[in-house]
Amino acid sequence: MKKRRLVSFVLLILLLFTSCTYGTNQTESTNAESALQTAQFHFIDVGQGDCALIRSGDTNIMIDAGTRESGSIICEYLSNLGIDYLDCFIGTHPHEDHMGGGAAVLLGVDVGNVYLNGETTTSYFFERFVDVLIDKEITPYIPDLGIEYDIGPFKLEFLSPQKDFGNSNDNSLVLTVKYGDVTALYTGDAERSVEAELIKNGENINADILKVSHHGSRYASSVEFLNKVSPSVAVISSGSGNSYGHPHKEALERIEKCGAEILRCDREGTVVLSTDGKEVYNASGEAFEKREESEQRQVYIGNRKSKVFHCETCPNLPGNKNRVIFNKRENAVMAGYSVCGNCNP
C-alpha cells in the first residue's frame, strides 16, 4: 500500500515535468498594475515551523503549513479571514515543521495549484498529504526555475534548488513574491551553500521582506547573502523555547548588523505586514525604511595559525600578528582556510 502510494506520487510528478508549462504559465495579467490595491504578507504563528500566507483581494497564496498540530490552527486562521480557496499552495520541502499541516489545509480549503520540490518521504504526515492530493485529484507541480508565474496581482519566481544539494533543507524551494515594487523572499530551510550558489549565479535576491531561513539557524543568513538581499524587515518563524535554540544569536547579530528590522513569531505571535506596492508597513501602519542593496565591501580575516577565516564582526578574531586579510571569500578558500563555525563567513 505504502509503495503503491509512493509510486502513484512519482507518476504524478513525472506527469508534471511534461505538463507544467501548460498548467502554470498564466497569461500576462494586463490590468494588474492599474488595479493594484493592497496586499498582506502573513507569517502565521505555528510554533517551531513555517507557514506564510500572502493575499490581495481574493488572491491567496500559502507557503508551507507548519506542523501536524498546527493544521487546525491554520484552518481556523483561514476561516477567520473568510478564506475557503487558496490559488496556490507551495510546500518548500517535506519536513514535518513545514508540511505537517498540509493535509489538514488541503482538507479545509480548496486549492488551485500545488508546488513541491519533488522530494518524497514515507513519514506519516507526507503520506497523508499525498493521500489527500490523490483523493482531491490535485496534481502537484515541480515549478520551473527562472520563469515568472502570475498569480492574481503577484509575480512568483522560483530561484532554487538549481541542483541537488544532498539534503532536504538545502533542497527547499526558494522564491520571490513581487507585488508592485515590493519583493518578499522566502527561503524555506536553505542554508549557506544555497545562499552562496544564488550569489554565484547572480540571482536577483534583493528584497524588502525576508523570511529568514531555517528559523534563524546560525548556518544560514551569511553576511554576504544579507547584504545582497538588503531587507527592510526580516521575519523569523520559530517556536519559543524550541529545542534547537532557534533563532541562534550569531544569525540575529548578522541580521541586525545588515540593517533590517527583525520581527519574531516566537515573541510577537503572528506577524502581518502590508503593502501598497511601494512601501511595507507594520501592524501599526508605520512604513519600514527602504534600503538599497548594500555596496559594502566584505573583508575576511584569516588566522595564520588555525587556518580558519572569519568575518570582521566575529568574536573569535585572531590577534593582530596572526591575521591575514582576504578581500574575497574565495581567496580564503583557495588559500586552504576553512570557515569559522561561529560567524559562518
Ligand SMILES: [Zn+2]
Ligand atoms: Zn527542514
Ligand SMILES: [Zn+2]
Ligand atoms: Zn524547518
